Structure formats: C-alpha cells, structure tokens
Amino acid sequence: MDTAITVATGGYIAFLLVMGLIGRRSMPRQTLSEFYLAGRSIGFLVLLLTLFATQYSGNSLSAFPGKTYRAGLSYFMSVTFMVGIIAGFLPFVPRLAAQARKKLFLTPTDFLADRFGHKALNYLSALIFSITLCNFLLAQLIAMGHAFSGITEGRIPHWAGVLGGAMVILIYECLGGMRAVAWTDAFQGLVLLAGLAMVVVLIIVEIGTPAAIVATVSQTAPEKIDNPDLKTCITWLSTFLLLGLGGPLYPQALQRIYAARKLSELRRALAVMAVIPLFAITTVVFIGLTGIALFPGLDNVASDRVTFKVLAHLVELEPLASVPVIMVMMAVLAAIMSTADSALLSLSSILTKDVAARFAGLQGAQIERLSRFGPLISASVLLVLGAIAMQPQLTLWRLLEIKFEILIQLSPAFILGTLHERNAPGSFSARDILTGLIVGLMVALGLWAAGVRSMYGLHPGVLGVAANYLAVLVSRALFSGGNQFSGEDLSSGGDLSTNGDLSTTTSRGAFAKD
Amino acid sequence: MIDEPRRHRRYMVCVGLVILATAPTPFIGRDTVLMMGLPLWLWWSFGFTAALSGLTAYGMLRFWRDDSDES
Structure with a gap:
C-alpha cells in the first residue's frame, strides 16, 4: 500500500509537470491573454472539467465532510448551496460573458473599470478579490498539508506537504499558464469524479448503505439527524445567499467564463455544473456522516481529516480496497491542487494587471511586458501564504466563511452593473455602487470584528449585503443624476487600454446596444 | 440581441420559491x-x-440567447 501510494503520487506529480511543459509549447505568443486565459480558446469538455475541478476544492473534500461531522445531516445544505453557486450566475453572466468577449476583459475588475470607470472602485474591488483569493489559496495550502499528511499517515509531515505541493503548482503554472492549469484541471476533474463514485461504492459495500449509517448515527448521536430547528433553517437560507451571491464572483470562475471558446459551450458547461452537486456533494456529506458513525469524539481540526480516516478504515476492512482508495486519495489531492493553481493564477493576474499596471499608470505594450513578472508574483504569493499554511490555526470552514463575507459585497456591482448601459437613464452610477460597497463592508467587517458570527442564523456578510443593496438604492434615489458621476476617471491614469491583447482598445462607452 | 434568464420574471419567481423551499422549514418542531x-x-x-x-x-x-454566440 505504501509503495503504491508513493508511485501513484509520484506519477501524478510527474503528469502535472509534463502538462506544464506541453502548455508552454502550445502557447503561440507570450501575452497576458494567452498566459492567463489560454487565448480564450477553452472548449466545452475542458471548460466543464476545469469549472468542476476549480469549484470542488479542498474545502469540498476536507471541510465539507468535517462540517457534516460537526453539524450532522443538516449540512446537506451544502448540496443546495453548491447548486446555488451555479444558479447565482443566472442574473449577470449572460451580459458579462457577452461584454468580456467584445471588450476582451482579462480580470473581473476589467468589467467594473469599463462599466463604472472609477479608480477607487477599481482598487477596492481588486483588493477584495486579492484578499479572498489569498484566503482561498491559504485554505488550499492547509488542505494540501492535511492531504499529504493524511495519505501517508503522517510520514510526510504537514509542513512538507504544503511546501512540496506549492512548488509543484508553481512550476507547472509558470510554464504553461492557464492552458496547463485547465488541462491539469480536466484530468483532476475526471479523477475526482471517478474517485467520488468509487468511495460511494466502497462505503456501501464495506460499511453500509446510507440508511444503515443513519441507523447507527441515530443510536450514537441522534441529534445529528434530527429535524433542523428554526435557526438552522435560517442559517440554511443565509448560507445559500452567502454562497449563491458570492460563489459566482470567484475571480477564477469569472476568468473561466472569459476564457470560453464559444458562449454555447459555456452555457452547456454551466448547465451540467448545476446538476453535478446532486451527486458530488451528496457523496461528500455521506463521507462525513460515515465519519460520525465510525469515529465519534473528534475535535474541530481532527474532524477536517475525517475523509482520510474513513478511507484508511476502508483499507483496514478490505485490503483489496487499497487500489480504489488510492485513487480516491489522488482525487482529494487533485481537488485541492486544481483549486489552488486556479486561485494562484487568478491572483497573479489581478496583482499584475489591476494593481501593478494601474498603480504604475502603464499603458498598452508596457502592460504586456508585465506578463514576464507573473511567475515572480506567483512565487512571492506562495512563499508568504505557504509560511502561514505550515502552522494552521483555523479550521478550513472558518477560512471559507471569512472569504465569502467580503466577496459577497461585490454582488451589487455585477448584478446591478449589468442591468444597464453606462450613463443610460436610470442606470446605477459608480457613486451608488461604491457607497453600497463601503456600507456593506463596514457592516460585515464591523460585525465580524465584534465577534458576531451569526445573528439569528444570518451571516454578517448577508446582513452586510442587504445594507449594501439598500445603500445603493438610497444613493440612486438621493442623487438621481448620479449616473453622470464618474469620480476620478480612468482616462487620467492606468486603464483598460489593453486587456491582454495588444491589438485591442477598450471602448469607453460601456455596453453596446442590444 | 441578448436574452437572459432574469428577463423572464415568472421563471425567476419560480426559482426564488424553490430556493425558499429547499430549507426544510415545514419540519421544524x-x-x-x-x-x-x-x-x-x-x-x-x-x-x-x-x-x-x-x-x-x-x-x-x-x-x-446571444446573437453573437458563434462569433
């Protein structure tokens, strides 16, 4: 078993590095668009699998079973909110995707810059995206440490897992950019789907059916399967809002929308993605429930490793299960690494294009030259976050929640921003959106800083976004001519004059007529 | 010309009601x-x-729906 795990892990890592090299050779030219969006050439199958592998992360396979272990069967809400993330694309993605194709957006902030043309809003949104991506990447690095440590039963210590995994990701990403990331994601997505299917079969054959496991849990911890109470139901809907509004704003997800070859392929990929949680996340909840039945009494951090405990138990019961278990372990590793590489690439693009280029006031070809610094930025980010991840103090779930509390505050900018053309009568102005964003952040972060994690089951971020939308509406009512306000216009500094494609100039008139 | 789900109000209301129904509130207590x-x-x-x-x-x-779909 030990040798097989070592061979499988080594083979998997070698495959990732080869994909990096192939991605490098397939890049026709070194532009930001080629490096960060694969030249906008990703077709249906790779798009579906990269969306899947990116959305299903270390959080899904380590934190969700851990949360199910702690909360009980009521955490079936995770299936609902993972569907909600895809449903959350419905209000704004058709227009965003159309604009991204027309104006060749590279980062999510490019849309806001084009639609609102306001420097403070651009910097604030880039800051929010960067913080959430750092948080997301940190969670993946911690999960990667858990994964290597769990798979090898502690022979590879947590810190070495973090360090080694981060180096592998850095190498193949720097070589092949988005192409390497998308191709490895596609492979990782397939491994993940196969792994989840196998774990369901293994648990049912070796431990018991869901009904049998529920029967065991009802004897040892009946509160874990009880009907949810009112507060749990409110939390259910609040979490749905938190992830349904925040999840679609993952920068790495938005950049995959930009990178789609055709809108028809993007639509089909998102339609399939809406169905996948019914299988994938139900399986994940099932693993957590099995953990309750098998290993009562785990603490918070130990419960984040319940997936590995269940897998190790399966091998103890049936040595022949080691082959599928190894595949499942590779799937867990794949889920973590595929999300980490996507977050890192996205963070690198934002720091390069939205922060460095705009701060330095670069234009045109000068921005393109920054693509050379992408790998350096990625390495610096990994160095800092890797050092933090080696000493994890937070549970993975807590990291996930903090991220969404602030990311969700950008929801009005995208949902309301795609309602109208820029400067159209009745459109929301930069002032409206910025006012709402500041109010929302103050409420969410204020409550968080005051130690409030939930108010009658509602998350601080959800209360913040409610205040955010309200403030936007009040601002528009008070300043009905506000759509003329553009603050410090982008034309005065670093701007959207290129979006990774040297030949393209972004029009300043925002949306073209339908 | 772009058509999008949020322009179809009956559809969006239906989605909203189903979202509310996913929480098992009828079973409380x-x-x-x-x-x-x-x-x-x-x-x-x-x-x-x-x-x-x-x-x-x-x-x-x-x-x-987007007329520029296949461009």
Whole structure:
C-alpha cells in the first residue's frame, strides 16, 4: 500500500509537470491573454472539467465532510448551496460573458473599470478579490498539508506537504499558464469524479448503505439527524445567499467564463455544473456522516481529516480496497491542487494587471511586458501564504466563511452593473455602487470584528449585503443624476487600454446596444 | 440581441420559491420521521434541491440567447 501510494503520487506529480511543459509549447505568443486565459480558446469538455475541478476544492473534500461531522445531516445544505453557486450566475453572466468577449476583459475588475470607470472602485474591488483569493489559496495550502499528511499517515509531515505541493503548482503554472492549469484541471476533474463514485461504492459495500449509517448515527448521536430547528433553517437560507451571491464572483470562475471558446459551450458547461452537486456533494456529506458513525469524539481540526480516516478504515476492512482508495486519495489531492493553481493564477493576474499596471499608470505594450513578472508574483504569493499554511490555526470552514463575507459585497456591482448601459437613464452610477460597497463592508467587517458570527442564523456578510443593496438604492434615489458621476476617471491614469491583447482598445462607452 | 434568464420574471419567481423551499422549514418542531431509512426532511430538501438544479440548467439553456454566440 505504501509503495503504491508513493508511485501513484509520484506519477501524478510527474503528469502535472509534463502538462506544464506541453502548455508552454502550445502557447503561440507570450501575452497576458494567452498566459492567463489560454487565448480564450477553452472548449466545452475542458471548460466543464476545469469549472468542476476549480469549484470542488479542498474545502469540498476536507471541510465539507468535517462540517457534516460537526453539524450532522443538516449540512446537506451544502448540496443546495453548491447548486446555488451555479444558479447565482443566472442574473449577470449572460451580459458579462457577452461584454468580456467584445471588450476582451482579462480580470473581473476589467468589467467594473469599463462599466463604472472609477479608480477607487477599481482598487477596492481588486483588493477584495486579492484578499479572498489569498484566503482561498491559504485554505488550499492547509488542505494540501492535511492531504499529504493524511495519505501517508503522517510520514510526510504537514509542513512538507504544503511546501512540496506549492512548488509543484508553481512550476507547472509558470510554464504553461492557464492552458496547463485547465488541462491539469480536466484530468483532476475526471479523477475526482471517478474517485467520488468509487468511495460511494466502497462505503456501501464495506460499511453500509446510507440508511444503515443513519441507523447507527441515530443510536450514537441522534441529534445529528434530527429535524433542523428554526435557526438552522435560517442559517440554511443565509448560507445559500452567502454562497449563491458570492460563489459566482470567484475571480477564477469569472476568468473561466472569459476564457470560453464559444458562449454555447459555456452555457452547456454551466448547465451540467448545476446538476453535478446532486451527486458530488451528496457523496461528500455521506463521507462525513460515515465519519460520525465510525469515529465519534473528534475535535474541530481532527474532524477536517475525517475523509482520510474513513478511507484508511476502508483499507483496514478490505485490503483489496487499497487500489480504489488510492485513487480516491489522488482525487482529494487533485481537488485541492486544481483549486489552488486556479486561485494562484487568478491572483497573479489581478496583482499584475489591476494593481501593478494601474498603480504604475502603464499603458498598452508596457502592460504586456508585465506578463514576464507573473511567475515572480506567483512565487512571492506562495512563499508568504505557504509560511502561514505550515502552522494552521483555523479550521478550513472558518477560512471559507471569512472569504465569502467580503466577496459577497461585490454582488451589487455585477448584478446591478449589468442591468444597464453606462450613463443610460436610470442606470446605477459608480457613486451608488461604491457607497453600497463601503456600507456593506463596514457592516460585515464591523460585525465580524465584534465577534458576531451569526445573528439569528444570518451571516454578517448577508446582513452586510442587504445594507449594501439598500445603500445603493438610497444613493440612486438621493442623487438621481448620479449616473453622470464618474469620480476620478480612468482616462487620467492606468486603464483598460489593453486587456491582454495588444491589438485591442477598450471602448469607453460601456455596453453596446442590444 | 441578448436574452437572459432574469428577463423572464415568472421563471425567476419560480426559482426564488424553490430556493425558499429547499430549507426544510415545514419540519421544524416535529419528531424525526424516517422514510426508507432516511429522515423525511432530507427527502424534502433533496427533492427541491434537485428541482433547483433542473431549473438552473433549464434557464441556462432555454433563456440565455446571444446573437453573437458563434462569433
């Protein structure tokens, strides 16, 4: 078993590095668009699998079973909110995707810059995206440490897992950019789907059916399967809002929308993605429930490793299960690494294009030259976050929640921003959106800083976004001519004059007529 | 010309109602009843989550149209 795990892990890592090299050779030219969006050439199958592998992360396979272990069967809400993330694309993605194709957006902030043309809003949104991506990447690095440590039963210590995994990701990403990331994601997505299917079969054959496991849990911890109470139901809907509004704003997800070859392929990929949680996340909840039945009494951090405990138990019961278990372990590793590489690439693009280029006031070809610094930025980010991840103090779930509390505050900018053309009568102005964003952040972060994690089951971020939308509406009512306000216009500094494609100039008139 | 799901109000209202129904609120304060070995509230939530999943996929495919699609 030990040798097989070592061979499988080594083979998997070698495959990732080869994909990096192939991605490098397939890049026709070194532009930001080629490096960060694969030249906008990703077709249906790779798009579906990269969306899947990116959305299903270390959080899904380590934190969700851990949360199910702690909360009980009521955490079936995770299936609902993972569907909600895809449903959350419905209000704004058709227009965003159309604009991204027309104006060749590279980062999510490019849309806001084009639609609102306001420097403070651009910097604030880039800051929010960067913080959430750092948080997301940190969670993946911690999960990667858990994964290597769990798979090898502690022979590879947590810190070495973090360090080694981060180096592998850095190498193949720097070589092949988005192409390497998308191709490895596609492979990782397939491994993940196969792994989840196998774990369901293994648990049912070796431990018991869901009904049998529920029967065991009802004897040892009946509160874990009880009907949810009112507060749990409110939390259910609040979490749905938190992830349904925040999840679609993952920068790495938005950049995959930009990178789609055709809108028809993007639509089909998102339609399939809406169905996948019914299988994938139900399986994940099932693993957590099995953990309750098998290993009562785990603490918070130990419960984040319940997936590995269940897998190790399966091998103890049936040595022949080691082959599928190894595949499942590779799937867990794949889920973590595929999300980490996507977050890192996205963070690198934002720091390069939205922060460095705009701060330095670069234009045109000068921005393109920054693509050379992408790998350096990625390495610096990994160095800092890797050092933090080696000493994890937070549970993975807590990291996930903090991220969404602030990311969700950008929801009005995208949902309301795609309602109208820029400067159209009745459109929301930069002032409206910025006012709402500041109010929302103050409420969410204020409550968080005051130690409030939930108010009658509602998350601080959800209360913040409610205040955010309200403030936007009040601002528009008070300043009905506000759509003329553009603050410090982008034309005065670093701007959207290129979006990774040297030949393209972004029009300043925002949306073209339908 | 772009068509998008949010322009179809009846569809969006339907999505909103299904979202509300995914939380098992009708079971609050009642004893847990099992159906085929699993809590009844779980079947309820799974059913509405599946409905939301289907509605989302339908909205993507049926109501999202863009004339520049194949460009």
